[in-house]
Amino acid sequence: MGVLICEGAPGNAAYFVGRTYQQERQLRNEVLLRPAGIPDFGWEMFDREAHHFVAVDGAADGAVGQVVGCVLLVPKEDGGKLIQMAVDPRQQGGGVGRLLVDALVARAQVLGLGRVYCDAREKAEGFYDRLGFHREGDWFLEAGIPHLKMWVESAQYVPMGGCSL
Numbered sequence: 001m002g003v004l005i006c007e008g009a010p011g012n013a014a015y016f017v018g019r020t021y022q023q024e025r026q027l028r029n030e031v032l033l034r035p036a037g038i039p040d041f042g043w044e045m046f047d048r049e050a051h052h053f054v055a056v057d058g059a060a061d062g063a064v065g066q067v068v069g070c071v072l073l074v075p076k077e078d079g080g081k082l083i084q085m086a087v088d089p090r091q092q093g094g095g096v097g098r099l100l101v102d103a104l105v106a107r108a109q110v111l112g113l114g115r116v117y118c119d120a121r122e123k124a125e126g127f128y129d130r131l132g133f134h135r136e137g138d139w140f141l142e143a144g145i146p147h148l149k150m151w152v153e154s155a156q157y158v159p160m161g162g163c164s165l
């Protein structure tokens, strides 16, 4: 796997007009929005305040890579919210998702966001559980899909993908 994890920070205007962000948006359409019946580009209301982490495949040796995974960190008063977690189906199960969360939690720590939390889709609950997230509360419906709040203390998160900021 020749995947690089890159970050597009809020306020970085260049990121939002670049090719990487356009690929990220398409990946989110394909992996998250269309399967949930949400219109393309229909969940971008937090994009400008979020840190964007993207996994770029084939970017070694100066080549132009392809975005194969993404996740967003939205700073909130009560911690950092992880949203829009997606990995290209052809790359799922290969560790890309973990690399992205490793980078996101590392950034959360740098930003002083003590807790990282997310609304986990039913099918992804096992993924967050594997990464050490805890379950909180009851299942609820969002976009017709069962979700569960899950969280981890950023200082207690154990990165296993080998990524640090």
Ligand SMILES: CC(C)(COP(=O)(O)OP(=O)(O)OC[C@H]1O[C@@H](n2cnc3c(N)ncnc32)[C@H](O)[C@@H]1OP(=O)(O)O)[C@@H](O)C(=O)NCCC(=O)NCCS
Pocket (backbone or CB within 6 Å): 031, 032, 085, 086, 087, 088, 091, 092, 093, 094, 095, 096, 097, 098, 099, 119, 120, 121, 123, 124, 125, 126, 127, 130, 131
């Ligand atoms: C959920 C998702 C992001 C996981 O990414 P991934 O790259 O496939 O995950 P990884 O390969 O990094 O997996 C890390 C670990 O979690 C496990 N895991 C991954 N997905 C899992 C799942 N759905 N259930 C249980 N365990 C899972 C892996 O086996 C691996 O375990 P290991 O450390 O023992 O090898 C990806 O499958 C995906 O994009 N799914 C569709 C969109 C989605 O549901 N997004 C989440 C919205 S809340």
